[in-house]
Amino acid sequence: MNGIWQVLSGFLAGLGRAQFFLLTMLAAVPAALLRPRLVVQQIYSVGVLSLIIIVLSGSFVGMVLALQGFRTLVRFGAEESLGVFVALVIVRELGPVVTALLFAGRAGSALAAEIGLMRATDQLSAMEMMAVDPMRRVIAPRFLAGLIAMPLLSGIFCVMAIGVAGGHAIGVELLGVDAGSYWSQIRSSVEIKDLVQSYFKALVFGAAISWIAVYQGYHAAPTSEGVSRATTSTVVVSSLSILALDFILTAFMFG
Amino acid sequence: MQSKALEILVGLFVCLGVAAIFVLTFRVASLDGVGGGSTYTVTAKFGNIGGLKPGSAVTMAGVKIGRVRAIEIDPETFEARVTLDIFERFDRIPEDSSAKILTAGLLGEQYIGLEPGGMDEFLRDGSELTLTQGALVLENLIGQFLAGQGESENDKLAEAIAKLADALTASKGPSTGEAP
Numbered sequence: 001m002n003g004i005w006q007v008l009s010g011f012l013a014g015l016g017r018a019q020f021f022l023l024t025m026l027a028a029v030p031a032a033l034l035r036p037r038l039v040v041q042q043i044y045s046v047g048v049l050s051l052i053i054i055v056l057s058g059s060f061v062g063m064v065l066a067l068q069g070f071r072t073l074v075r076f077g078a079e080e081s082l083g084v085f086v087a088l089v090i091v092r093e094l095g096p097v098v099t100a101l102l103f104a105g106r107a108g109s110a111l112a113a114e115i116g117l118m119r120a121t122d123q124l125s126a127m128e129m130m131a132v133d134p135m136r137r138v139i140a141p142r143f144l145a146g147l148i149a150m151p152l153l154s155g156i157f158c159v160m161a162i163g164v165a166g167g168h169a170i171g172v173e174l175l176g177v178d179a180g181s182y183w184s185q186i187r188s189s190v191e192i193k194d195l196v197q198s199y200f201k202a203l204v205f206g207a208a209i210s211w212i213a214v215y216q217g218y219h220a221a222p223t224s225e226g227v228s229r230a231t232t233s234t235v236v237v238s239s240l241s242i243l244a245l246d247f248i249l250t251a252f253m254f255g
Numbered sequence: 256m257q258s259k260a261l262e263i264l265v266g267l268f269v270c271l272g273v274a275a276i277f278v279l280t281f282r283v284a285s286l287d288g289v290g291g292g293s294t295y296t297v298t299a300k301f302g303n304i305g306g307l308k309p310g311s312a313v314t315m316a317g318v319k320i321g322r323v324r325a326i327e328i329d330p331e332t333f334e335a336r337v338t339l340d341i342f343e344r345f346d347r348i349p350e351d352s353s354a355k356i357l358t359a360g361l362l363g364e365q366y367i368g369l370e371p372g373g374m375d376e377f378l379r380d381g382s383e384l385t386l387t388q389g390a391l392v393l394e395n396l397i398g399q400f401l402a403g404q405g406e407s408e409n410d411k412l413a414e415a416i417a418k419l420a421d422a423l424t425a426s427k428g429p430s431t432g433e434a435p
Contacts, residue, residue, distance in 0.1 A: 037258070040265050048268045087283055152272025159275040162283060183282070190283050191310075199276070 021215050025139055032140035042145030046107035050153060053106055054099060058157040061098060062166015065089060070175050079175070083182035084189045086167035091190060091198050092254075095158040097246050100205035103150060104238040108213040111142055112234040115217025116227035124218075139218065143210045150206025151199050158198070162186070197253045204249060205242050212238045294321060294340035295380040299354045304335045305365050305390025307356055312366040313339050320345045323367065335389075339367065341378070350376040353386035365390060 032039060069085040115138065118124050124134045160166055171177040213234045220230035304326060313321035321341035329336045341348070351372030358365050372386070 040262055041258075043265045043268065044261050047272075048264050051268060051271075091279070091283070149268075149272075152269065152275070155272055155275035155279060158283075159278050163278070186283055192280070195279055195283070 017219065018211075018215050021218065022211060024135055025143055025211070025214070028133065028135040028140040029144060031133075031136040032144055035141070038137070038141040039144050039148075042141050043149055046103075046111070046142070046145050047149030047153065050103060050106045050149070051156070053102055054153045054157050055160050057098065057102060058095075058160030059165035059169075061094060061157075062086060062090065062161030062168075063170045065094075065161070066167040066170035066175070070171065070177075079177055080181045081185055082171045082175075082177050083162075083167065083186040086171070087162050087186040087190050088194070090158050090161045090167075091194050093246070093250075095161065096154045096198055096201040096205060097242060099154040099157045099202065100150065100209060100242045101239055103146075103153060103206070104209045104213075104242065105235055107146065107149075108209045108234050108238050109231045111146075111210070111213040112217040112220070112230045113227055115139070115142075115214055116220035116230040119218065119220055120222040120224070120227055122222075139214050142214055143207075146210030146213070147203065147206050150209070151202040154198065154202035197249075200253075201246065201249055204245060208241050208245060209238045212241065293343045295343060295346070295378075296324065297339045297341055297378055297380075297382050297384060299337050299339065299367075299384035299387050300329060300332070300334040301337060301354075301356060301387050301389040302334060303356075303389040303392060304337065305356055305358075305392060307337065307365045307367070307390065311364065313341060313369065314366060315345070315348070315369045315371065317368075320348075320369070337367070346377060348378045349374045350378055350382060351386065352378070352384060353388070354384045355388045356390040358391070 065086045066082060069082050070079055073079045073082055073085065115124075118134075118138065124138070127134045127137060162168065168179075168182065172179045172182055216230040216234045216237070220226045307323060307326065309323050309325055311323045312319050313323065321339055323337055324340045325338040327336055328334070348369065349372040351374045353370045353372065355368045355370065356365055357368045369384075378384075
């Protein structure tokens with residue numbers, strides 16, 4: 001009984017601390033906006049460096065969807081609808097969700113490890129000593145960069161999966177679906193509403209991942225074990241939050 | 256110099272992302288719902304709307320002239336009352352035009368087709384289309400077919416169905432052949 005209470009109170013305390021952390025971080029965001037160079041540097045490390053993994057996985061996800069969709073659709077003589085199938089699945093769900101999961105693994109873990117190591121080597125305390133607010137100098141730019149990079153990465157993922165090398169390459173070039181009907185059917189069934197919701201999801205996921213990553217790093221125990229634990233729990237917690245948030249957002253927007 | 260290169264890369268990344276969003280918006284999504292200009296509203300009552308949905312197309316001679324805005328049930332007659340948004344530039348549609356619920360292809364999406372009448376009065380905001388024909392429900396159709404079939408017609412019917420089946424398999428044949 002005592003053990004359960006300890007676990008529960010530890011969990012609640014962490015959750016509460018994360019809320020306070022969010023508030024102080026948001027308060028530091030305007031100051032970070034005044035120094036765009038810091039944000040640009042972070043966009044490079046979370047966005048540009050994630051580009052390759054996003055492009056490659058977008059292409060492969062699109063290819064697999066096209067192959068699997070074709071096998072089922074051809075039984076009903078509806079293989080012309082392949083584009084609709086790929087586009088709707090990608091735009092509504094897989095685009096933002098898979099991008100977010102990859103982003104959490106690729107960028108979120110790196111953020112947590114970096115900040116955790118700053119904490120372990122007393123760099124954050126040193127900044128405070130020099131009257132530099134680490135919230136403004138370190139945390140807020142990283143949060144902002146995640147917020148900006150995620151929707152862009154998700155958009156690139158969708159384009160890769162539906163067009164260029166994904167569904168289009170497999171469906172049109174390999175399986176012989178007519179290119180005209182592939183695109184015209186996509187256009188007649190994907191609506192602006194779907195895209196706006198897709199970007200909104202990506203934005204929410206970006207905020208959640210960056211928040212979790214910088215929080216885990218900032219509050220990591222200042223040991224090598226603490227840093228490794230912060231990295232692990234960043235990936236675990238943000239993956240779970242992405243999937244849960246996705247369900248909630250979908251239920252809200254499509255319900 | 257180092258930071259200059261970094262800024263260029265980030266700029267490139269942002270361009271790429273924005274380009275992707277543009278492609279999605281203009282190539283993938285249909286902008287018909289946004290563009291098309293202002294519309295006026297017409298209502299029509301149908302006995303059965305089948306698979307019609309808000310957002311379905313309204314066409315005349317196959318050309319899209321509007322969208323279905325809302326579908327509700329009339330509390331007195333229990334018919335479906337469909338509200339149509341028709342683009343303002345098609346403002347010379349005769350008032351006695353008739354509306355039919357049609358299907359794109361054999362099993363495709365349903366849409367409303369208008370057929371022009373001959374009156375000099377034109378549809379205005381709030382007009383009602385009185386000549387309507389609801390959706391064909393496949394089950395009812397088959398039911399009527401089976402009930403109406405006389406004994407002497409039996410052979411003809413079987414022959415017709417066999418022909419139809421042949422035609423369907425023939426048209427499907429080559430495309431299934433391409434399956435991996």
